[in-house]
Amino acid sequence: MMNCPSCEQPFDTSKTCPICGFDPRKSSWVVITKVYPPNDMIVESLLTSFGIPVKTIRKEISQMPVAIGPLAEVAIAVPEFAVKEAKAFLDEAEFIVE
Numbered sequence: 393m394m395n396c397p398s399c400e401q402p403f404d405t406s407k408t409c410p411i412c413g414f415d416p417r418k419s420s421w422v423v424i425t426k427v428y429p430p431n432d433m434i435v436e437s438l439l440t441s442f443g444i445p446v447k448t449i450r451k452e453i454s455q456m457p458v459a460i461g462p463l464a465e466v467a468i469a470v471p472e473f474a475v476k477e478a479k480a481f482l483d484e485a486e487f488i489v490e
């Protein structure tokens with residue numbers, strides 16, 4: 393579980409912090425790294441397991457049934473307040489973070 397960026401208490405990132413009223417849903421999303429499948433699944437489940445909300449942004453390539461190489465790149469985004477934690481976790485897991 394993550395700590396609230398405002399009051400430092402553990403909190404559920406899908407809800408408003410019950411202690412200080414910080415609303416994680418108002419945070420903007422930041423792309424922290426770009427990976428290739430199947431690492432997107434690994435990174436997503438890793439961050440989720442730490443209680444960090446994560447969005448994956450895939451490039452849509454309508455003409456190609458199977459995206460290959462750089463075209464299959466997946467951007468990993470987390471809320472702004474979780475960027476530092478997310479990068480630290482990925483660094484520990486030895487995923488390259490820009």
Ligand SMILES: [Zn+2]
Nearest residue numbers: 396399409412
């Ligand atoms: Zn709080």
